[in-house]
Amino acid sequence: MPDNSTFRAPALTPMDAAQRGEGPFIWRFNLLHRLMHLLAMLTFYVLVLTGIPLRYACAPFAAELMHMWGGVERAGLIHRIAAGVMITYSVLFAIWLVLRFFKVEKKFELLRGYDSMIPNLQDGKDFLAQWRWYVTGRNRPRFGRYGYLEKLDFFGEVWGFIIIGGSGILLWFPEFWGRWLPGWWFNVATVFHGYEALIAAGFIFVVHFFNVHLRPDKFPLDAVMFHGRATRAYMEEEHPALLEEIDGRPGVGESRRPRLDAPAPPPSSRQTLIGATLGFIALGMGVICIGMIVWAVAFC
Amino acid sequence: MNGPHGAHGSHRPRRFPPRWLALAPFLAVAAAPLAAVQGTEQDRRCEACHGEVEFLRQHAANLTAAEGLRVTELDLRGSAHGEEGCQECHSGFARWPHPSDATTLGCVDCHEEATAAWSDGIHAVPPEGDSIAVECVACHGTHRIAEAEALREGPAMREMNDRCLACHEGSPLPVHDPHLDTVPCAGCHAPHATQGVDEPSAGVAPLRQIETCGACHEEAAEAAGRDVHGNALVEQAPGSLALVELGRADAAPTCTTCHGGHGMRGVEDPLTDPELVDRCSRCHEDYADRYYGTYHGKATALGSRIVATCDDCHRAHHVEPASDPASSVHPAQLQETCGECHEASRAAFVEYDSHPDPMDRSRNGPLFYAFVFMNTLLFGVLIVFGLHTLLWWVRIGLDHRKAGTEGHHA
Numbered sequence: 001m002p003d004n005s006t007f008r009a010p011a012l013t014p015m016d017a018a019q020r021g022e023g024p025f026i027w028r029f030n031l032l033h034r035l036m037h038l039l040a041m042l043t044f045y046v047l048v049l050t051g052i053p054l055r056y057a058c059a060p061f062a063a064e065l066m067h068m069w070g071g072v073e074r075a076g077l078i079h080r081i082a083a084g085v086m087i088t089y090s091v092l093f094a095i096w097l098v099l100r101f102f103k104v105e106k107k108f109e110l111l112r113g114y115d116s117m118i119p120n121l122q123d124g125k126d127f128l129a130q131w132r133w134y135v136t137g138r139n140r141p142r143f144g145r146y147g148y149l150e151k152l153d154f155f156g157e158v159w160g161f162i163i164i165g166g167s168g169i170l171l172w173f174p175e176f177w178g179r180w181l182p183g184w185w186f187n188v189a190t191v192f193h194g195y196e197a198l199i200a201a202g203f204i205f206v207v208h209f210f211n212v213h214l215r216p217d218k219f220p221l222d223a224v225m226f227h228g229r230a231t232r233a234y235m236e237e238e239h240p241a242l243l244e245e246i247d248g249r250p251g252v253g254e255s256r257r258p259r260l261d262a263p264a265p266p267p268s269s270r271q272t273l274i275g276a277t278l279g280f281i282a283l284g285m286g287v288i289c290i291g292m293i294v295w296a297v298a299f300c
Numbered sequence: 301m302n303g304p305h306g307a308h309g310s311h312r313p314r315r316f317p318p319r320w321l322a323l324a325p326f327l328a329v330a331a332a333p334l335a336a337v338q339g340t341e342q343d344r345r346c347e348a349c350h351g352e353v354e355f356l357r358q359h360a361a362n363l364t365a366a367e368g369l370r371v372t373e374l375d376l377r378g379s380a381h382g383e384e385g386c387q388e389c390h391s392g393f394a395r396w397p398h399p400s401d402a403t404t405l406g407c408v409d410c411h412e413e414a415t416a417a418w419s420d421g422i423h424a425v426p427p428e429g430d431s432i433a434v435e436c437v438a439c440h441g442t443h444r445i446a447e448a449e450a451l452r453e454g455p456a457m458r459e460m461n462d463r464c465l466a467c468h469e470g471s472p473l474p475v476h477d478p479h480l481d482t483v484p485c486a487g488c489h490a491p492h493a494t495q496g497v498d499e500p501s502a503g504v505a506p507l508r509q510i511e512t513c514g515a516c517h518e519e520a521a522e523a524a525g526r527d528v529h530g531n532a533l534v535e536q537a538p539g540s541l542a543l544v545e546l547g548r549a550d551a552a553p554t555c556t557t558c559h560g561g562h563g564m565r566g567v568e569d570p571l572t573d574p575e576l577v578d579r580c581s582r583c584h585e586d587y588a589d590r591y592y593g594t595y596h597g598k599a600t601a602l603g604s605r606i607v608a609t610c611d612d613c614h615r616a617h618h619v620e621p622a623s624d625p626a627s628s629v630h631p632a633q634l635q636e637t638c639g640e641c642h643e644a645s646r647a648a649f650v651e652y653d654s655h656p657d658p659m660d661r662s663r664n665g666p667l668f669y670a671f672v673f674m675n676t677l678l679f680g681v682l683i684v685f686g687l688h689t690l691l692w693w694v695r696i697g698l699d700h701r702k703a704g705t706e707g708h709h710a
Binding site for chain 2: 179
């Protein structure tokens with residue numbers, strides 16, 4: 001008979017990378033961050049899944065996917081609705097940013113400060129340091145609140161929004177813009193729209209997904225963007241400079257963004273479940289999208 | 301024929317002519333169709349034997365032969381020969397037993413013209429592996445012969461088409477074909493002088509399609525015969541067979557080149573548009589490929605029926621080169637042509653390239669540079685960050701190995 005008293009269950013590694021390791025939880029993303037990310041995710045997938053079959057109309061799955069949406073015209077309508085939602089939240093967010101800029105006293109701090117989203121010289125240094133670390137295995141860059149990868153994700157989306165959104169609005173109302181622009185603009189807009197969409201999808205599915213979820217040390221999922229908090233061990237690994245910043249002050253509450261950097265309760269099992277569900281659905285769809293693009297490129 | 305008075309034994313003196321005779325012309329007129337339907341006395345005598353398969357069975361070799369001899373007046377009634385008696389064709393057969401020298405008239409004895417046409421056609425030659433040609437009765441039957449007029453439509457036409465299909469098994473029209481059950485096979489393939497589709501004299505031969513299809517589709521055929529396709533066709537009249545060799549740069553299209561033959565689709569059919577583009581693309585391949593690179597082409601390929609296809613801009617039966625001022629795609633006409641769908645309030649609107657080639661700098665410079673820029677960006681991003689991803693993976697693997705077999709969790 002086995003002696004149960006000596007049996008020890010191995011410590012289970014949480015599936016969610018943000019819940020692994022030692023230490024209390026710290027808030028990483030507030031409700032606005034998470035809401036914006038969720039909206040971006042949803043609209044992005046609707047746009048990609050309605051756009052791919054049109055861009056790769058020659059692919060074997062295109063007709064079936066279009067049929068699923070209810071035909072080309074219906075898919076076009078859904079694409080435009082999703083675009084409208086994306087434009088709405090993006091413009092509202094931009095207005096919010098501008099208002100915040102005018103309201104805040106330390107404008108320089110907001111633009112160039114340590115917490116800023118704006119790329120700076122340190123990001124360039126970190127980028128080079130990252131490649132050096134790949135080669136030498138030494139001096140891995142120690143990211144702060146936002147490393148160059150987060151900034152790339154954000155500004156990549158801003159750039160994509162301007163290029164795809166601009167060309168999309170041009171193609172949406174050709175008769176209207178045709179009053180001022182010669183017709184070849186629509187040829188150019190088609191190329192910009194389709195290629196920038198491909199770059200955006202490629203970046204999200206190949207770079208963002210790997211950096212955030214599929215890296216062997218984070219596999220299979222990092223749900224920090226869904227429930228908003230992460231362990232100290234996670235922060236030590238991913239954003240050590242930010243943790244130093246928080247620790248270096250007398251008490252966490254005195255961080256430069258005290259409400260954001262406050263200690264957090266561990267995510268409940270329901271929050272974990274919701275985070276995992278959203279994350280895995282998005283990951284699965286991303287894999288499907290990449291599969292469709294590769295299939296289409298090979299086929300067409 | 302005593303009449304009612306005779307039957308009652310009336311004492312009144314008989315009149316001559318009797319008064320009822322005044323009705324005779326009317327009775328004759330009324331009874332005429334009855335006579336035609338019921339046949340003559342002689343015909344009824346023929347039917348006495350030929351209407352009974354059990355009787356015929358005693359004199360025929362087997363049941364099949366007996367059934368072959370069975371003819372009732374129902375068979376003749378309403379047929380093209382409904383007015384004729386049996387004797388018209390089978391004159392020597394009135395007596396029983398039938399005299400051994402009795403002969404039956406051939407169809408040719410009355411229908412000289414049709415027989416002459418037939419003898420020039422493909423059906424006068426026995427089909428391969430057969431010793432008998434496809435003669436009159438193979439298509440028309442023996443006794444239930446439909447009137448020529450009736451063969452143009454309705455059940456008689458369908459029955460005739462079924463007879464064609466009995467041999468031409470592979471040629472039935474698919475259900476989506478607008479000619480199915482509306483046009484007899486002979487409508488396109490000529491009723492008696494039927495020729496093989498490869499013969500220059502066949503009704504469906506390239507050079508004769510304008511005439512054949514034009515018999516019904518007058519307007520389209522007339523226009524198509526005069527546009528760039530029609531002229532190319534006429535110019536190539538000698539050696540017309542080569543015209544159907546698609547893929548030949550100098551091959552001119554005919555009706556069926558664009559519409560298809562058996563299995564063509566109606567204008568309203570949802571698959572008409574994509575099939576049309578495919579057919580145009582067999583000759584204008586590069587244009588079709590580039591069209592498929594535009595929204596018009598992609599949406600058409602995916603089932604949209606409202607975006608422009610070839611014929612929307614180039615016109616179905618009035619196709620002319622862009623250099624022709626009368627062409628719908630001549631620069632001076634484009635604003636109007638595009639304007640049918642897009643309110644083109646500015647002439648420069650039509651600078652849109654419907655068949656763009658982003659690799660061709662001289663055709664559309666901005667498009668070329670946009671294409672090069674976006675490709676550079678795409679491959680730049682994917683290469684730099686693909687490598688960024690790949691090397692990260694490798695680095696983690698190396699660190700992992702260094703840390704020992706235990707594995708290293710942060």
